[in-house]
Amino acid sequence: MAVRNVRTIGDDVLDKECRPVEKMTPHIDELINDMFETMYDSNGVGLAAPQIGVLKRIVVIDVTGEDPICLINPRIVESSGEQSGYEGCLSVPGKTGIVTRPSYVKCAALDREMNPIEIEGTELLARCICHELDHLDGKLYVDLVEGDLLDTETASND
Numbered sequence: 001m002a003v004r005n006v007r008t009i010g011d012d013v014l015d016k017e018c019r020p021v022e023k024m025t026p027h028i029d030e031l032i033n034d035m036f037e038t039m040y041d042s043n044g045v046g047l048a049a050p051q052i053g054v055l056k057r058i059v060v061i062d063v064t065g066e067d068p069i070c071l072i073n074p075r076i077v078e079s080s081g082e083q084s085g086y087e088g089c090l091s092v093p094g095k096t097g098i099v100t101r102p103s104y105v106k107c108a109a110l111d112r113e114m115n116p117i118e119i120e121g122t123e124l125l126a127r128c129i130c131h132e133l134d135h136l137d138g139k140l141y142v143d144l145v146e147g148d149l150l151d152t153e154t155a156s157n158d
Contacts, residue, residue, distance in 0.1 A: 001030075001033040001034055001036075001037040002034050002037060003034070003037050003038050003041045004034050004035075004038045004052040004053075005052065005053075006038065006042060006047075006051050006052060006090045006091060007050070007051055007052065007053055007091055008091050008092070008093060009091055009092045009140060009142065011053075011091075013050050013053050013055065014050055014051070014091055014135070014138065014140060015138045016050065016055055016138050017055075017136070017137055017138050018048075018049060018050055018055045018056055018057045018058075018135075018136045018137075018138075019055055019056060019057065020056075020057050020073045021056050021057060021058060021072050021073055021110070023114065024112065024113070024114050028056070028058070029112070031049065031054060031056070031058065032058060032060065032070055032112060034052070035047050035049065035052065035058065035060045036060050036062075036068060036070075038052060039060055039062065039090075040062075042090050044090045045061065045062060045063045045124070045128055046059060046060065046061040046062075046063075046128045046129075046131060046132040047059065047060050047061075047090065047132070048132045048133075048135030048136055049136075050135055050136065050138075051090060051091050051135060057072065057073045057074065057136050058070070058071070058072050059071045059074060059129075059132035059133065059135070059136065061125070061128050061129065061132060063124045063125050063128055069119065070111060070112050071107065071109035071110075071111075071117075071119070071129075071132075072109055072110040072111070072112070072114065073109060073110050074107050074108070074109035074129075074133055074136070075107065075108055075109070075133070076105050076106070076107050076129070076130070076133060077106050077107065077108045077118070078104075078105065078106035079102035079104060079105045079106070079126075079130075080102060080103070080104045081102055081103030081104050082100055082101075082102065082103055083100065083101055083102070083103040083123065083126070083127065084098055084099070084100040084101075084146070085098065085099070085127065086098055086099075087099040087127065087131060087141045087145075088141075088152065089131070089140065089141055089142075091135075091140065092140065092141070092142055092149075094151060094152050095142070095149045095150065095151065095152065096149070096150050096151075096152050097141070097142065097145030097146070097147065097148070097149045097150060098145065098146045098147060099127075099141055099144045099145055099146065100144075100146065101126065101127045101130045101131075102126055102130065103122060103123060103126055104120070104121070104122050104126055105120070105121055105126045105129050105130060106118060106119070106120045107119050107120075107121070107129050107133070
């Protein structure tokens with residue numbers, strides 16, 4: 001496993017739509033391991049493949065530090081409710097802003113063995129799923145921020 005460089009806002013790769021994963025290969029398996037390693041090393045709760053320069057529809061998430069989730073070719077199949085809160089991103093370092101997202105989502109995807117799965121998430125997990133899936137379509141949370149982007153330190157003092 002290796003920690004990879006996280007691409008930051010302004011890098012063209014973050015604006016591109018990702019391609020589906022057709023089959024599990026040793027390269028894809030290594031990519032997923034590296035994504036988890038990079039996410040944990042950066043103290044993140046989610047990471048999408050384009051954030052490390054790979055245009056594949058893969059995200060990794062762990063909102064508790066004890067429940068790693070890998071989603072391949074994910075798509076949201078159901079959502080409801082609404083929540084607003086501060087969001088940040090490893091690709092937009094030092095900034096945060098208020099974003100409104102669903103408070104519940106159901107996501108269909110493939111797991112690491114390429115088996116179909118569904119996961120349901122509320123609150124932080126729902127927010128994280130939406131945020132990471134946006135990356136796969138070339139979207140950043142900064143386009144959804146209500147009001148101004150704030151420095152991370154400023155927001156933590158609110």
